[in-house]
Amino acid sequence: MGPIIEMVGEIIDKGFGYVTEDGSVYFSVDKVKDYGRLTKQKIEDMESSGRVALDEQKRNPMDFAIWKAAKPGEVSWGSPWGPGRPGWHIECSAMIRKYLGDEIDIHGGGNDLIFPHHENEILQTEAVTGKPLSKYWMHNGMLQVQGEKMSKSLGNFFRVRDVSQKFDQYTIRFYFLNTHYASPLLYSEDLLAEAGTSLERLTNNYTDLKAYVKQGPSGDGDVCGMTDEYRSNFMAAMNDDFNTRAAIEVMFQLARATNKSMSEGTLSKDGAAKFVKLLEEFNGILGIFPEDTGGDDAALDSVMQILIDLRAELRKRKAYDLSDLIRDRLGDAGIRLEDAGDGVKWKKI
RNA sequence: GUCGGGGUAACACAGUGGCUAUGUGGCGGACUGCAGAUCCGCAUACGGGAGUUCAAUUCUCCCUCCCGACCCCA
Numbered sequence: 001m002g003p004i005i006e007m008v009g010e011i012i013d014k015g016f017g018y019v020t021e022d023g024s025v026y027f028s029v030d031k032v033k034d035y036g037r038l039t040k041q042k043i044e045d046m047e048s049s050g051r052v053a054l055d056e057q058k059r060n061p062m063d064f065a066i067w068k069a070a071k072p073g074e075v076s077w078g079s080p081w082g083p084g085r086p087g088w089h090i091e092c093s094a095m096i097r098k099y100l101g102d103e104i105d106i107h108g109g110g111n112d113l114i115f116p117h118h119e120n121e122i123l124q125t126e127a128v129t130g131k132p133l134s135k136y137w138m139h140n141g142m143l144q145v146q147g148e149k150m151s152k153s154l155g156n157f158f159r160v161r162d163v164s165q166k167f168d169q170y171t172i173r174f175y176f177l178n179t180h181y182a183s184p185l186l187y188s189e190d191l192l193a194e195a196g197t198s199l200e201r202l203t204n205n206y207t208d209l210k211a212y213v214k215q216g217p218s219g220d221g222d223v224c225g226m227t228d229e230y231r232s233n234f235m236a237a238m239n240d241d242f243n244t245r246a247a248i249e250v251m252f253q254l255a256r257a258t259n260k261s262m263s264e265g266t267l268s269k270d271g272a273a274k275f276v277k278l279l280e281e282f283n284g285i286l287g288i289f290p291e292d293t294g295g296d297d298a299a300l301d302s303v304m305q306i307l308i309d310l311r312a313e314l315r316k317r318k319a320y321d322l323s324d325l326i327r328d329r330l331g332d333a334g335i336r337l338e339d340a341g342d343g344v345k346w347k348k349i
Numbered sequence: 350g351u352c353g354g355g356g357u358a359a360c361a362c363a364g365u366g367g368c369u370a371u372g373u374g375g376c377g378g379a380c381u382g383c384a385g386a387u388c389c390g391c392a393u394a395c396g397g398g399a400g401u402u403c404a405a406u407u408c409u410c411c412c413u414c415c416c417g418a419c420c421c422c423a
């Protein structure tokens with residue numbers, strides 16, 4: 001509260017704010033030019049029906065409260081202008097200034113907050129500092145439920161707590177990254193489930209590559225010679241205003257190409273290692289792979305190898321009931337076995 | 350009404366003045382004892398109209414539909 005009150009005082013001192021009879025403080029929009037630069041529109045051109053406030057105390061109907069005098073019975077804090085509470089926008093301006101400085105690099109937020117919230121934040125901060133509040137503004141699209149934005153007031157929202165009961169964090173994150181941040185995003189469980197299936201394709205590829213590093217043929221490292229190209233395509237997508245969707249497409253392309261070269265045996269273990277490293281680089285940015293996808297525990301590896309060899313022997317003898325029993329019991333234990341043309345794969349599920 | 354963001358195949362979501370989008374799903378193959386994974390192939394596109402161009406889904410204009418902002422709340 002201290003820094004907020006302090007900032008309100010500074011705004012008044014610099015001549016951008018004024019105190020009204022009831023002890024409120026308003027920001028005078030007439031004192032600034034280019035109000036509405038984020039909205040890309042002159043504020044006075046926006047629909048004004050009903051806005052011309054019956055609010056008596058404002059000098060200009062567009063002026064907004066930076067300190068609101070308390071009405072009897074309201075929660076309030078003491079201030080030089082009497083008991084009251086902060087205006088809606090001022091706490092953001094004050095917090096940013098106190099904890100991040102006069103100027104920040106990126107200011108994010110939903111695109112429904114552009115006007116008036118962010119516009120007003122700019123006015124307040126710049127009135128005091130004389131510097132641009134933020135170098136970049138990132139406004140994300142709305143999460144939609146059945147064609148409407150998800151919002152508290154509409155009551156059509158879901159809590160992360162509840163959604164994460166049904167879908168793991170990686171699936172949820174992958175789903176969000178599947179759309180450009182500025183575009184609206186549909187919420188539905190079907191789509192989340194679909195995202196889970198898609199992501200599995202990517203994590204399968206990642207674990208397969210890790211396994212291949214141990215058993216693939218040796219040879220010159222980057223047989224495909226493609227890691228650099230994938231990396232630069234991925235980075236180009238991310239550099240293009242965080243086009244995560246395009247970046248993910250690169251990962252799918254990589255998956256298809258390496259799945260193929262692994263099954264054909266044309267990928268060397270060194271090449272696979274390079275791809276693993278590249279995927280880990282990508283994952284460091286997107287964070288979509290679960291921590292433990294298996295294959296990193298040497299002791300478990302050797303135990304698994306025993307079971308896999310044993311099962312192979314049983315299959316050779318056509319003792320399918322026993323070989324299937326091993327697979328089923330491992331499944332119960334959370335490990336999935338898959339017979340591929342080029343060997344047996346296993347992973348934790 | 351003003352402004353912003355959109356309308357891409359069954360669904361989701363990228364992108365480009367001419368060249369295979371991608372994923373899920375569907376269909377058909379390969380592999381396979383079964384299951385699964387994986388690979389190959391096929392089908393369904395760029396809201397409508399006009400214009401610019403040798404060529405437009407991609408550029409321009411108009412129209413239309415959807416979401417959001419402009420009143421309250423934060």
